[in-house]
Amino acid sequence: MNRRDLIRAFAASASLTVAGRVWAAPSTDARLLVVFLRGAYDAANVVVPISSDFYYASRPNLGVARPDGGNPNAALALDANWGLHPALRDSIYPLWAKREVAFIPFAGTSDDLTRSHFETQDTIEFGQAVGSSRDYRSGFMNRLASELTRVKPISFTDQLPLIFRGQSQIPNIGIASVSKPGVDDRQAKLIKDMYVHSNLASSVSEGFRVRDDVYKSVSEEMTAANRGAVSPRGFELSARRIGRLMREQFNLGFVDVGGWDTHVNQGAATGYLSDRLGELGRALVGFSEEIGPTLWRDTVVVVISEFGRTFRENGDRGTDHGHGSVYWVMGGGINGGRLAGEQIQVAQTTLFQNRDYPVLTDYKAFFAGLLQQVYGLQPASLDRIFASVKPKDLNLV
């Protein structure tokens, strides 16, 4: 059985449904992390349409050069039409060579054209059709958690985001700023004692357990750092922590990272966006290293953003709010090393409203297809997560 078959095998054997919930297959333990790039990252400069003359005409200052072995600032060839931003040379590009990352261009919200960060983020997190009567207390990852057994979900955020709100109780922890708890062990024990006969007893004891586990994991990392290990910062630090926690305790996670709203001076091969990308790439590789080679084969990481940006650069060497984006799917067992989903030639005539990438793969159909493959969810289960959505099978796992 090759590595890609592992997640698949899970899907094939997971048809046993009890009380509407899918039993996780015994031999594998799929892990899913969704990374939300808030602010709408400039997808066209990350997965670059290198065969498009129109791209280079549209971005005289921002364009990333066509692949060229002698030029360190050139895009890295993915295939004849697409190249990867050079800031990802040492992180994501090697994963591409190992077929552990796939890109889905022209992805986004086909029913939300507001180009508003807040509204489109909400739309994606709800995973409910725009214009219908929406349940504001129900995010799609919460609905997913409700459909799975043996699921150990967690949101690595300061507050519980919309995507995880709903019927299932999901813990959250601000992963960037884990500090020593102020309530000490003696107080914790006294507090737990007070709740022994309360209906909150399990919530309180579970809370102290997660709190202590997370802190223990982080303090081990600090001990390692004190021994001279290079200490990562920012999102890379968070992602490594997430990797350790998902290796040991959780299998369904969400994290968001901001700073992608690049209206001004975003840079091209180098500069602001390049720095953010470099950090993101190191973070995702750091995550895979921490989760370890064995579990990485059963892990799927999805990177999304609310929309893409204007295809043409603006007057400030930046880009404005657009429409279609590029999603990433990563994992040791995925069918990667390719661009998945429907694609079109990148030209002025194919732009949406003559300014943005169109959306050819809707986020709901994309996630429905992916979840179906990863978890072997039945149609009824999928329909409870994304009502009336036809899953799009991109053959990713």
Place this chain on the structure above:
Amino acid sequence: MVALPAMIGIQPAAAAELAPRDIAMLDRLTWGVSASSAAHLQQVGIERWLQEQLHPAGISPLPEAARAQIEAMPDVHSFPFDIAVAFDQQGKSANQVADPEQRKAAQQVYQQAMNDRARQAAGRTILRALYSPDQLRERLTWFWFNHFNVHQHKANLRVLVGDYEDRAIRPFALGRFRDLLSATLHHPAMLRYLDNADNAAGHLNENYAREIMELHTMGVGSGYAQADVEALARILTGVGIDFKPEDPKLKPELLSQLVREGAFEFNPARHDYGDKNFLGHPIKGRGLAEVDEALDILSRHPATATHISKQLATYFVSDNPPDALVQRMAQTFQKTEGDIAAVVSTMVHSPEFADTLKTGAKFKDPMGYAISAVRLAYDGKVILNTLPVQSWLNRLAEGLFNHETPDGYSMVAAAWNGPGQMMLRFEIARQIGSGSAGLFKPNEPNAADQPAFPLVQNSLYFSHLRQILSPTTLAALDQAVSPQDWNTLYLSSPEFMH
């Protein structure tokens, strides 16, 4: 036992000892029991206290130290329209700076100024919640803001939320529902938040119309159809915002239809003058008067009476309020044409309300938790900085003006008592219990931190609060090693969470 002194005539009835359920009622209808509020309740008696709260004569003054903090805020001395216009100008000029880096800096200054205005507005809300004698009105002000929720981070709402609370919500919190609904409809914060400012004939935006029916009045699934949403959206066309001093250009025959009031504008050129059919009522197309007619229909609809009553009972009585109670409240609502004080009076005089006072069933949401802790710990000693409270509320995910979606914050325990959330409460209990927590350090450069210590184990504790503690809680408190430790444990106890 409790009524004994009164029965044997030692004291007048009004000064009777307070029973545990009286303290529980006080706690439930205010932002938390404190020694002074309990003393006042004992002094005036239950029924008179309720009348004071349900029918306050005007806005009762705040303690001087709280009033002075509010007076020092610039917004309370300006006309809200002027503030919004000034910010609008500042935003526009920031966008026009030629150099991109300087523009970015100017935009940041603009954004920070707006953040500052929202923080000041939140500061006013907190000071009133802590110290207003009209406690029930303040509870209802929070409730109605949440019911007619707007989110501060949409567009320029940070400069509008304070005015929205002060002019559209608080004055009507105990008044007629119809007036409250109308006040929110006429406020630019709502018109911007739910996009009605973009709703025009030929370019319908149904967002606000849908939420009026789904959330603000009748409630989801209460019998209206998509056609009614569309009809209401058409009725609402032209209802919007205008910050420009000059009137919009209009054909002469439409001029008399133009309505402007501050930033509110009814622009007849944007209105759909066709006839409509709304909830079975034919509505003659004639301008802004259609909106009044629609609000009358909605306010008198039985589904609205039931929906509003259920929301109130969920907030004050129980996560699953008994149907019979909701129905009685709805009857009062209909009989009194939506008199909110009358509906609340029906609720507090009900046996179902009394029942929940015995069990202490209602879990405090973060706002209830944080404010009640500060009220209990410091009572009349007015805090000098509300930012720590704002930060606790944000960390507990119930920040003021900070709920993104129009449904408002959840009012049921399950939304607030998860494992991570309980941990945060204990951490915040420790901060509040261990010292003054920054509450007495004014938010000014070089301000000195005034000495203060939370007095949780006070006379009220010994006379009343202790009586309802469980043996397990008492046993834990007995092991406290310091006053700080004792405070932390008490504020973490299951009893204080309810």
